[in-house]
Amino acid sequence: MTVSDFTKAAADGNLEALQEGINTFKNIDTLDQDNQTALGKAVLAGQLDAAQMLLNAKASAKVKLTDDKTIIQWAREQKDNDIAFLILLYNYMDRIAYSTNIWEKTRKTFKRPDDCRYCDICSGKIQEEDSLALDLDEVFESVPYTERLYQQCLALKAPQFSNKSKKEILDYVKEQIKNNNKSDCYMVCNNCTARFFQNIVYGNCQNDLIDAVNEIMDQANPEEK
Numbered sequence: 001m002t003v004s005d006f007t008k009a010a011a012d013g014n015l016e017a018l019q020e021g022i023n024t025f026k027n028i029d030t031l032d033q034d035n036q037t038a039l040g041k042a043v044l045a046g047q048l049d050a051a052q053m054l055l056n057a058k059a060s061a062k063v064k065l066t067d068d069k070t071i072i073q074w075a076r077e078q079k080d081n082d083i084a085f086l087i088l089l090y091n092y093m094d095r096i097a098y099s100t101n102i103w104e105k106t107r108k109t110f111k112r113p114d115d116c117r118y119c120d121i122c123s124g125k126i127q128e129e130d131s132l133a134l135d136l137d138e139v140f141e142s143v144p145y146t147e148r149l150y151q152q153c154l155a156l157k158a159p160q161f162s163n164k165s166k167k168e169i170l171d172y173v174k175e176q177i178k179n180n181n182k183s184d185c186y187m188v189c190n191n192c193t194a195r196f197f198q199n200i201v202y203g204n205c206q207n208d209l210i211d212a213v214n215e216i217m218d219q220a221n222p223e224e225k
């Protein structure tokens with residue numbers, strides 16, 4: 001099976017061939033002759049089952065779908081689109097798993113049981129249940145957040161920012177954070193998520209997404225109810 005057979009199976013919704021490709025290719029995000037991954041082709045063709053099969057196999061939604069948008073960026077902009085919803089849902093579940101992981105590590109370093117982490121945006125105290133993990137790229141994708149950061153930089157009147165464009169300043173700050181923050185991850189409180197990262201996390205389907213996540217969590221932990 002060639003890469004183009006694999007991505008064609010995704011576009012055609014041919015689940016049998018698609019499964020064969022998933023088993024065959026070590027990297028299921030390999031680009032075909034159209035510069036698309038199998039997931040990209042499933043998305044473009046509106047193949048919901050194929051998209052789900054690929055997402056279950058951990059296909060990346062952070063690859064380019066069009067010249068200027070990744071699959072996840074596309075999904076955020078859609079309304080009433082089942083595939084977009086699925087992509088946002090898988091992304092959110094990944095985020096929760098990632099958060100849990102970080103909290104487990106953090107708790108091991110806590111000295112006292114009531115120690116806590118602080119929100120990487122507002123520095124408020126946070127607990128696991130009112131926090132969400134974002135990666136650095138996502139943080140810098142949020143226009144409301146980068147706008148605020150840019151204004152803060154200008155207010156500093158620092159010499160390294162003089163005669164620099166907005167993009168240059170934000171790139172500089174991002175680079176500084178990258179060099180200082182080994183984990184590349186932001187732990188953000190719910191208030192800051194609501195204020196700056198609503199669109200990054202939920203796209204156009206916040207309520208439906210939270211309902212779906214809760215349903216999945218309830219099924220995974222029935223004893224907690």
Ligand SMILES: [Zn+2]
Pocket residue numbers: 119120121122123124188189190191192193
């Ligand atoms: Zn915060």
